[in-house]
Amino acid sequence: MEKLKLNREKGREATKQDPVGLFLKQLEQNTKLADIKPSKTDLSYLSPEQRAESLWATFQNLKGLISGRKKGDETRFNLTVSILKKLYEDEETQAVYLKANQEHLQEIDSINGDYEKYQALDRQIKEARAAFDASAKNMFTKRGEGADEVDILIFETNQRQLEITRRQLEELISEKPELGGLVEYETLRNYSAQLRKENFIWSPSRRKLLEEIEMAALSGKPILLSGESGTGKTRLVEQASLVLTGRINNETPGKDVRFQDLIAKPKISVDGATYYEYKEIGEAVTGKDTTLERQPQHDGRIVADDEFNLLPTTEQTERLARIATWTPGKRVRMPVTNEEVTIAPNFLYCAMVNLASERYDRKKIPPEVLRKFAKADVDYPEQTSSGPEIYEMMLAALMYENGRVRAAKEELEPFYEYREEARSVKKDGETVKRTVRVRELKNQKQEGTKTIPAGGFLWRLAGVINELNKSFS
Secondary structure, three states: OHHHHHHHHHHHHHHHHOHHHHHHHHHHOOHHHHOOOOOOOOOOOOOHHHHHHHHHHHHHHHHHHHHOOOOOOHHHHHHHHHHHHHHHHOHHHHHHHHHHHHHHHHHHHHOHHHHHHHHHHHHHHHHHHHHHHHHHHHHHHOOOOOOOHHHHHHHHHHHHHHHHHHHHHHHHHHHOHHHHHHHHHHHHHHHHHHHHHHOOOOOHHHHHHHHHHHHHHOOOOOEEEEOOOOOOHHHHHHHHHHHHHOOOOEEOOOOOOOHHHHHEEEEEOOOOOEEEEEOHHHHHHHOOOEOOOOOOOOOOOEEEEOOHHHOOHHHHHHHHHHHOOOOOOOEEEOOOOOOEEEOOOOOEEEEEEOOOOOOOOOOOOOHHHHOOOEEEEOOOOOEOOOOEHHHHHHHHHHOOOOOOOOOOHHHOOOEEEEEEEEEEEEEOOEEEEEEEEEEEEEOEEEEOOEEEEOOOHHHHHHHHHHHHHHHHO
16 A cells, blocks of 8 residues: 555656656557657757647646547547657756756745645635625525515625635735745736636636626616727626626617617518517516517526617616516506516616717716616726736737747836835744845836837737727726
């Protein structure tokens, strides 16, 4: 038993020290893969560092092909194996890769306890988010009947736990700056995966807005989302719909459609009888496709009504006069069809508006209509030294699935000035004086007698986009 345990430890250590070498040894156990020769492709034009990066990226790609996460034919697979063998057999490439891997292991070891704390807190945040969403969904579906005290307590507890865990993670990273780089890298990889999967990035500000919409949805009122074009209002409603109802929301066609046409339109059946087909709002309210259906087919939907303040004031008033009274579980007679129905438990109306400005000509929403809404303001992602979301989003968009960014570092990174300071720090329970290296983010720097913008192109572009966003806000 002890021998088996020792062998496992040796295997784990070998995997850590040289994962590519061990992987290739495992491939050699397959006769077919062992017969694949190293590629004859001339890679000498790449520096040893570039070849080492390509070695690691090819290794990650091959693992994805073997696991089934990535699709590829046999020819492509064999080509990838041959290139990996070619790169690994080069002594310079192997030396650079092994040195970089050793430095990475030393970095992990130096922050090992803190990194484990980070991983635990990260898991807790994900669990707390899931619990918050689940309790919000539970409360949302009970709007018609009224949530009891237990539901409210569970929701508030989950909300509080999410806030506490986020604060603990922020404190850990602020106290352990050496951990920050690794956390930032994992955050970027996570953003990159989200972008590929969902075409959206759930940065802290976007997640906070989603939670605000979930909270507003519990009020029982229609929701008004206000913000500039491109802030993500439509995408936030889509995600809120999936979280709260498990269904895709309905979306109205636009400003030129009358309210009655969003309820239902007449149709003629094969036997000549007239019936009504429910449209975007009507289907969401009733859970039915047509008046021929005797029972609802689902529990209702969320409706996204964009460009609400492009509608004439009379149309705005008419819509809200009806919709504000359509609370879940209430019996009403539907306009157009004259059918008596029960408002579906998951029905919610979300109007979206771009704010009136020189850029947009919008109709003013009457105060009596505004009072009927729960409101959520949707702003652009932030770009600050502590929360550079625009920069992170763009960097994540450039990142490949294997975590690489094919661009020169100096074109990407912010610019910092470093200085040394004497500070009091805790060590073994005692306060001691230490000289620490402090960095300060700079957006400008001196070059001779000139003051020029500092940082790589991507960092400066994020700042420009942020200023552009501010001019429209």
